[in-house]
């Protein structure tokens with residue numbers, strides 16, 4: 001059983017990609033809505049929450065945990081790895097593919113304050129800074145929009161515009177989504193940035209990485225892993241193409257946002 005958690009519904013953007021590869025697996029998804037957003041919280045607070053959630057996921061029988069939250073990965077994955085005997089898969093801001101793909105030589109990163117301050121991001125950034133210009137901005141108000149289900153429309157565009165425009169004005173032709181909530185705003189982000197700007201969601205790479213680690217951990221046979229990775233080539237492999245997901249949805253707060261967002265990705 002695979003455990004996945006986030007501060008809120010954002011991690012479902014990661015579950016969506018994992019499920020496309022591994023539809024036969026069972027899942028527990030935990031949204032810490034009662035404490036969302038994590039973006040401005042202290043690393044200590046996030047570490048405590050991440051440990052408590054992990055305990056719950058392990059009690060439910062999860063054998064591997066996906067930290068489907070960039071902010072929690074930045075603040076807590078090292079602590080989690082030190083504290084528990086299972087494997088943790090974290091989020092990685094997709095600076096590398098963006099740096100390799102940019103034509104203008106400028107990439108823009110949207111993430112929470114916690115992620116942008118984290119040592120993992122700063123290290124990755126440092127590796128590419130000599131080759132490309134990296135500009136960043138906190139997606140101010142983005143998480144709140146997604147939790148409220150306001151994914152399109154005038155209000156959403158106004159909020160997104162404020163954080164996105166500075167990156168576009170710097171000449172960014174590639175935008176990295178460094179927070180798992182942001183892919184739910186991708187239509188608005190694409191509409192505002194126009195067709196010449198690429199938008200990168202690292203969730204597919206995380207799903208692929210999970211498959212490799214599950215093989216190493218003997219949680220998946222090599223044969224099933226091959227089948228899973230072949231699904232990457234299938235366009236539009238919709239969630240309900242594989243039937244009803246075996247998933248338990250847990251929330252520390254209002255479960256409605258989670259149900260609503262789950263219904264959205266299940267369409």
Ligand code: DGL
Pocket residue numbers: 006007008010011036037038039040068069070071072112115143178179180181
């Ligand atoms: N979805 C989260 C992330 O990837 C957390 C956002 C937040 O709670 O501020 O960073």
